[in-house]
Amino acid sequence: MMAKKKGAIVVGILMGFVALFWFIPIYFMTINTFKPLRDVIFTTAAFPKSFYLENIVEVWKNADYFNLLRNSVSVTAFSLAGIVLVSSMSGYYLARTSKKSTKFIMSYLILTLIIPFQAVMIPLVKTMRNLSMINTHWGLFLVYIAFGSPMAIFLYHGCVKTIPRSMEESATLDGAGPLRTYFTIIFPLLSPMTSTVVILQSLYIWNDFLLPLITLQSEALKTIPLGIAGKFFGQYAFKWNLGITSMLLASLPMLLLYLFMQRYIIGGVMKGAVKG
Amino acid sequence: MASLRKKSLSNDSIFGNCWWVGPLFVGPILIVYSILFAFPFLQGLYYSFTNWTAINPNYSFIGWQNYKEMFTLDEYFLPSLNRTFFIAFINVIFTNVLAMLFAVALTNQFRWNNTWRALIFMPNVISMVVSGFIWKFMFGEILPKLGETTNISFLSNSWLSDPGIVAYSIVIVSVWWGLGYIMTIYIAGLQGIDSEIIEAADIDGCNSWQSFFKVKLPSMLPVVTVGIFLNISGSLKMFDTIYSLTGGGPGKASEVAMLNIYREAFVFNRMGYGNAKAVFLTVIIVLITIVQMKLTSTKER
Numbered sequence: 091m092m093a094k095k096k097g098a099i100v101v102g103i104l105m106g107f108v109a110l111f112w113f114i115p116i117y118f119m120t121i122n123t124f125k126p127l128r129d130v131i132f133t134t135a136a137f138p139k140s141f142y143l144e145n146i147v148e149v150w151k152n153a154d155y156f157n158l159l160r161n162s163v164s165v166t167a168f169s170l171a172g173i174v175l176v177s178s179m180s181g182y183y184l185a186r187t188s189k190k191s192t193k194f195i196m197s198y199l200i201l202t203l204i205i206p207f208q209a210v211m212i213p214l215v216k217t218m219r220n221l222s223m224i225n226t227h228w229g230l231f232l233v234y235i236a237f238g239s240p241m242a243i244f245l246y247h248g249c250v251k252t253i254p255r256s257m258e259e260s261a262t263l264d265g266a267g268p269l270r271t272y273f274t275i276i277f278p279l280l281s282p283m284t285s286t287v288v289i290l291q292s293l294y295i296w297n298d299f300l301l302p303l304i305t306l307q308s309e310a311l312k313t314i315p316l317g318i319a320g321k322f323f324g325q326y327a328f329k330w331n332l333g334i335t336s337m338l339l340a341s342l343p344m345l346l347l348y349l350f351m352q353r354y355i356i357g358g359v360m361k362g363a364v365k366g
Numbered sequence: 367m368a369s370l371r372k373k374s375l376s377n378d379s380i381f382g383n384c385w386w387v388g389p390l391f392v393g394p395i396l397i398v399y400s401i402l403f404a405f406p407f408l409q410g411l412y413y414s415f416t417n418w419t420a421i422n423p424n425y426s427f428i429g430w431q432n433y434k435e436m437f438t439l440d441e442y443f444l445p446s447l448n449r450t451f452f453i454a455f456i457n458v459i460f461t462n463v464l465a466m467l468f469a470v471a472l473t474n475q476f477r478w479n480n481t482w483r484a485l486i487f488m489p490n491v492i493s494m495v496v497s498g499f500i501w502k503f504m505f506g507e508i509l510p511k512l513g514e515t516t517n518i519s520f521l522s523n524s525w526l527s528d529p530g531i532v533a534y535s536i537v538i539v540s541v542w543w544g545l546g547y548i549m550t551i552y553i554a555g556l557q558g559i560d561s562e563i564i565e566a567a568d569i570d571g572c573n574s575w576q577s578f579f580k581v582k583l584p585s586m587l588p589v590v591t592v593g594i595f596l597n598i599s600g601s602l603k604m605f606d607t608i609y610s611l612t613g614g615g616p617g618k619a620s621e622v623a624m625l626n627i628y629r630e631a632f633v634f635n636r637m638g639y640g641n642a643k644a645v646f647l648t649v650i651i652v653l654i655t656i657v658q659m660k661l662t663s664t665k666e667r
Contacts, residue, residue, distance in 0.1 A: 102476030
C-alpha cells in the first residue's frame with residue numbers, strides 16, 4: 091500500500107511537468123502581449139521589463155475588438171437558446187412517443203453525426219444566399235441550430251427516458267396541456283442536461299471558424315476568430331507584438347470563463363461523453 | 367373506468383388527442399435541419415456531377431468528369447488526401463495513447479491532479495485558428511530562441527518551412543489542442559468503472575499492467591470508441607489549425623484535403639468540382655468511421 095502511494099506521488103509530480111509543458115504556449119503568448127515589438131523580437135522568452143499596454147490599446151481599437159466580442163456573444167447566445175429550446179422539446183416528444191415515425195426521425199437526425207460539414211458547406215452557401223441568410227447573424231444561428239441540435243436531441247432523449255411518466259400523467263389528469271406540462275415539469279427536470287448541452291455547444295460555436303469564414307463578409311458582423319484571423323494575415327503580418335496580443339484578446343473571454351467554470355466545463359465534457 | 371383511464375395514458379397518449387403537439391415540438395428542428403442540412407447534402411451530390419462555377423450561373427450535367435479529373439489531371443488533390451491520412455494517423459495514435467496514459471495517471475490519488483487536468487484541457491477552450499497562430503509564434507520565435515540559449519539544436523528546426531518537418535509540427539499543435547478533450551473523456555470512462563471489479567483484480571494479484579489491459583480497458587471500450595471516433599473524424603476534417611499555422615505551405619507541403627477543397631470552391635470558385643472532392647472525402651470519412659466502429663464494437667462483446 092505504501093509503495094502504491096509513493097508511486098502516485100511520483101506520477102503526480104511527472105504529470106505536473108506535463109501540465110507545465112502544456113501551459114508553455116499560453117505563458118509565452120501572455121508575457122509577449124506586454125512587450126514592445128523590439129523586445130518581442132529580441133528577448134522573446136524573457137519576462138517583460140515593464141507593463142507595456144500599448145499593444146492591447148492598439149489591437150482593441152484597430153480590430154474593433156468590442157464589436158467582435160459583441161458579435162460572438164450574440165451569435166453564441168442566440169444559437170444556444172435556440173438549440174436548447176428546439177432540441178429539449180423534440181427530445182421530450184421523441185422519447186415519449188413510440189410511433190414508426192419516431193424511429194425514422196431519430197435516424198434522419200443521426201445523419202449529421204456521420205456526414206461531415208464539408209459535404210454540405212458548398213451548397214449550403216448557395217441555399218443561404220437564395221434565402222438571403224448569407225452575411226447575417228440570424229442565418230448563422232439557424233445553421234448552428236440545424237447542426238448542433240441533433241446531438242443535443244440525443245442527449246435530451248436519453249435524459250427524458252430516465253424521468254418517470256407518473257408526474258406528467260398526474261399533471262395531465264389535473265388538466266395541464268402538453269405545453270404547460272413541458273415548461274413547468276419536464277424542462278426544469280432536464281436542467282442538468284441543459285447545462286451539459288450549453289457547455290458542449292458553446293465551445294463549438296464560440297470557436298467555430300469555417301462557417302463564419304464562408305458566410306460572413308462584412309467587417310461589422312464578424313465573430314472573434316474570424317475578425318482576429320483577418321487582421322493577423324493583413325496588417326499584423328510580421329508585427330508579432332500586435333499579432334500575439336490579438337491572439338490573447340481572442341482567447342481571453344473563453345480563458346476567463348474557463349478559469350471560473352473549470353469544474354463545470356470539464357464535468358460537461360465528461361457527461362456528454364458517457365451519455366453519448 | 368380505471369382501465370379506460372390507464373389505457374388512455376399509455377404510450378402516445380401522454381399528449382392526449384392534441385394533434386398539434388408533434389408538429390410544434392419536432393416540427394421546427396425538422397424544417398431547419400431539412401433546409402440547411404439534408405437538402406444541401408443532396409444538392410451537393412448533384413452538383414458534384416456538374417460544371418457549376420461561381421462565375422458562370424449556367425451549369426450543366428457532365429457525368430463523372432469531375433471525379434475523373436480528380437484522379438487523373440489534378441496534381442494536388444490526391445497528394446493532399448495522402449497528407450491528410452498521414453497527419454490524421456500520427457495524430458490519432460499520439461493523441462489517444464498519450465490521452466489514455468495521462469488519464470490513468472490523473473485518476474490516481476494526488477492532490478494536484480485536478481489542476482493538471484485543467485491545465486491540459488485548457489487549449490481546448492481556445493479556438494483552433496488561434497491555436498495555429500500561437501504555435502506559429504512558438505515555432506517561429508520562441509523555440510529557435512530557446513534553442514540558441516540552451517544549445518539544443520533540435521529546437522531550432524525550421525519547423526514550418528521544412529517540407530519534411532511541417533507535418534510533424536502540425537501534429538504537435540493538434541495533439542496540444544485536442545488531447546485534453548479526449549483525456550477528459552477517458553478519465554470519465556475510468557471513473558465509471560465499477561470499483562469492485564478493480565478491487566477483485568487487485569485481490570487476485572493483478573499488477574497494474576494486467577489490471578489496465580485485462581480489466582479497465584475492456585470495461586471502458588465504449589468510451590474509447592467514442593474518443594477515437596471523435597479524434598479520427600476531427601483529424602480527417604482538419605482545417606482551421608493548418609489555415610492559420612502554415613496556410614498549406616511551404617508550397618503545398620501541408621495542404622490537407624479540406625484546405626484543397628476550400629480553395630477549389632471559394633478561392634478558385636469551381637463549386638461543382640469542389641463538391642466532387644467533398645463528396646469523395648465524405649465517403650472516405652464515413653467508410654473509415656464505420657470500419658472503426660465495427661472494429662471496436664466487436665471487441666466490446
